[in-house]
Amino acid sequence: MFALGNLVTAIAHEINNPINFIAGNLKPAQDYIHDLLALINLYRQRFPEPGAEIEEAIATIDLDYLQEDLPKLIDSLKEGSDRIRGISASLRTFSRGDSDRKVHFNIHEGIESTLIILKHRVKPNEHRPAIEVVKNYGQIPQLECFPGQLNQVFMNLIANAIDALEESNKGRSFQQIKDNPNRLTITTTLSEDRHHVSILIQDNGEGMSENVKQKLFGYLFTTKPVGKGTGLGLVISRQIIEEKHGGQLTVTSELGKGTELAIVIPVAS
Ligand SMILES: Nc1ncnc2c1ncn2[C@@H]1O[C@H](COP(=O)(O)OP(=O)(O)OP(=O)(O)O)[C@@H](O)[C@H]1O
Ligand SMILES: [Mg+2]
Numbered sequence: 001m002f003a004l005g006n007l008v009t010a011i012a013h014e015i016n017n018p019i020n021f022i023a024g025n026l027k028p029a030q031d032y033i034h035d036l037l038a039l040i041n042l043y044r045q046r047f048p049e050p051g052a053e054i055e056e057a058i059a060t061i062d063l064d065y066l067q068e069d070l071p072k073l074i075d076s077l078k079e080g081s082d083r084i085r086g087i088s089a090s091l092r093t094f095s096r097g098d099s100d101r102k103v104h105f106n107i108h109e110g111i112e113s114t115l116i117i118l119k120h121r122v123k124p125n126e127h128r129p130a131i132e133v134v135k136n137y138g139q140i141p142q143l144e145c146f147p148g149q150l151n152q153v154f155m156n157l158i159a160n161a162i163d164a165l166e167e168s169n170k171g172r173s174f175q176q177i178k179d180n181p182n183r184l185t186i187t188t189t190l191s192e193d194r195h196h197v198s199i200l201i202q203d204n205g206e207g208m209s210e211n212v213k214q215k216l217f218g219y220l221f222t223t224k225p226v227g228k229g230t231g232l233g234l235v236i237s238r239q240i241i242e243e244k245h246g247g248q249l250t251v252t253s254e255l256g257k258g259t260e261l262a263i264v265i266p267v268a269s
Contacts, residue, residue: 012091019088023081030074037067090116094155098146102269105147107199108137111186114154121162122184128169128177131162136187140197144268149240153249156233157201157261158184163224164205164259196247196264204258213253241265 040063043050050058094113115122115133124130143150165182187200208216215221217238222231234249241249247265 006095008091008095012088012095015084015088016092019081019084023078023085026074026078026081030071030078033070033074037070040067087116094151096148096151098148102144102146104142105145105150106142107140107145107150107197108188110147110151111135111154111188111199114151114158117155118158118162121159126174128174129181131165131182131184134183134185136185138187138189140188140190141194141267143197143265145245145265146240149244153237153240153263154199154201156237157263158186160233160261161201161203161205161259163229164203164207166205168204168206190267191264194267196266199263199265200260201263202258202260207255207257207259208251208253209255213251216251217249245269 090113093109094117122131122133161184165184169177169182183204185200185202187198187202189198190196191198212223217234218231219235220231222229238249241247241263245265246269247263250262250264251259252262253259
């Protein structure tokens, strides 16, 4: 995960420069095109009979359509480059390298960037509609924490929830899933004394048996096939929450109903 974080940072950084050239040049390109089209219109008004050669060229390139389509095309290039910039910004938020001391961090940004990275797993596919993501974000202060590590925890817990949802879909038809949709709920709250923040990550997936619940945080414990799970996600997450942040990571789960992972961390350490 750590090496992956570095790789993601490097890629996000490399993407950022070229996308900025594109975004930065689109605006002047749009102005030039606007000016050229206005000039062409002026020519056409002033010289309505330009002669056969030019009339033929106008017909060949379908000038009327071109004039109408070109500005739209630039708009969609702008839209595309804005989206890539958004993704690249999220990747950088997600994979922030941590220094050796804690910094203030808005964890909602961390959760959002994690959800963007996991978007491909949430969106609809041929077997099921999109997973519903419900966000109940409370009014919480910035946390004094290691942001990169907390993002890693969000990634582990949300990926586990999605795995559990996918598992619960086995043997259910598209319609059955649609009637009882996969749901991921993320809730953040500030404790009454304002000293702790809690982050709940709930899914209505397969849930877990008593046996799994007892072994869940064990080193290398996994119920997933080889190659899919290593059984490290929760061990690492608990270490990050409890040892690095003085918090707590606990689980509540009911077989067939769903699971809730609760993170509680102090606002300042
Ligand atoms: N939300 C959940 N619902 C049901 N079972 C879960 C959930 N989260 C974790 N588990 C169970 O706990 C086990 C351990 O989870 P953990 O994240 O530590 O490892 P993993 O997901 O199997 O592998 P990885 O190292 O890739 O994370 C999982 O294999 C699964 O059986
Ligand atoms: Mg996992």
